Amino acid sequence: MSRQLPPLDLHAHIDVGVGARELEGLGAVVFAATRSLDEAEAALARVDAVTIWGTGCHPGVAASQDQFDADLFQNQMARTAFVGEVGLDGVSKVPMERQTEVFTEILNLVAGDPRIVSVHSARATNRTLDVIERSGARGVILHWWLGSPAETGRALDLGCFFSINSSMDPQRLAAAGVPAERLLPETDHPSGNRRGAFPRQPGSTRDVETKIAAAYGMADDAVRQQFWTTFAGLVESLDVDRLLPSVVRAMLTRARQNQR
Numbered sequence: 001m002s003r004q005l006p007p008l009d010l011h012a013h014i015d016v017g018v019g020a021r022e023l024e025g026l027g028a029v030v031f032a033a034t035r036s037l038d039e040a041e042a043a044l045a046r047v048d049a050v051t052i053w054g055t056g057c058h059p060g061v062a063a064s065q066d067q068f069d070a071d072l073f074q075n076q077m078a079r080t081a082f083v084g085e086v087g088l089d090g091v092s093k094v095p096m097e098r099q100t101e102v103f104t105e106i107l108n109l110v111a112g113d114p115r116i117v118s119v120h121s122a123r124a125t126n127r128t129l130d131v132i133e134r135s136g137a138r139g140v141i142l143h144w145w146l147g148s149p150a151e152t153g154r155a156l157d158l159g160c161f162f163s164i165n166s167s168m169d170p171q172r173l174a175a176a177g178v179p180a181e182r183l184l185p186e187t188d189h190p191s192g193n194r195r196g197a198f199p200r201q202p203g204s205t206r207d208v209e210t211k212i213a214a215a216y217g218m219a220d221d222a223v224r225q226q227f228w229t230t231f232a233g234l235v236e237s238l239d240v241d242r243l244l245p246s247v248v249r250a251m252l253t254r255a256r257q258n259q260r
């Protein structure tokens with residue numbers, strides 16, 4: 001018998017000081033993106049049951065781009081299945097040359113030692129795909145993707161996934177030919193769910209499931225199961241199971257059983 005798994009959230013920002021109980025109380029498996037290696041260092045010292053903290057270097061944050069250190073990043077990568085938030089930003093004050101340098105270094109490391117990677121591409125969609133293509137990195141999830149239909153097709157060819165929040169229109173991705181198997185949900189809390197349904201908190205992606213169900217002609221619970229199947233497939237193909245919390249690994253086992 002199929003048992004319902006909790007909602008997934010592939011990209012949220014959470015204060016590193018929030019208590020472990022509070023995060024468990026969200027009732028969801030949440031990938032928490034960090035913006036700097038300093039923030040990641042504090043996050044990765046935590047022990048959480050259903051929160052997967054990432055190591056990240058946000059393209060819009062000048063201090064973290066200036067201070068990026070590939071050795072420290074690699075050291076942090078050894079401790080987590082998740083890299084995020086990384087990428088390029090066309091309106092950032094950080095020169096595009098520097099952003100590209102940092103993002104390239106990160107994806108080259110990921111190409112050699114795969115992780116689930118949450119990528120920011122605001123107003124730099126084509127350049128972001130260029131770096132992904134050159135690096136050969138797998139496991140890329142384009143977060144809040146707003147590329148053109150042609151760029152979306154290119155992202156599909158590069159094997160990218162797309163994480164969708166409630167501020168986005170999944171119909172656009174459906175029209176660009178993105179299959180449901182390439183989609184995952186995100187809140188991008190606190191930015192992406194500003195106009196979302198209550199409660200506006202990390203892990204609250206039921207409204208996204210409903211929107212995707214409507215755009216793809218699926219039932220809401222089939223969408224949830226598809227997300228878990230996609231997540232399980234990613235974990236398997238990237239071989240990052242060992243880096244996930246044991247509670248999440250048990251849920252992945254259940255997701256694989258539900259498929260049968």
Ligand SMILES: [Zn+2]
Pocket residue numbers: 011012013033085188
């Ligand atoms: Zn973000």
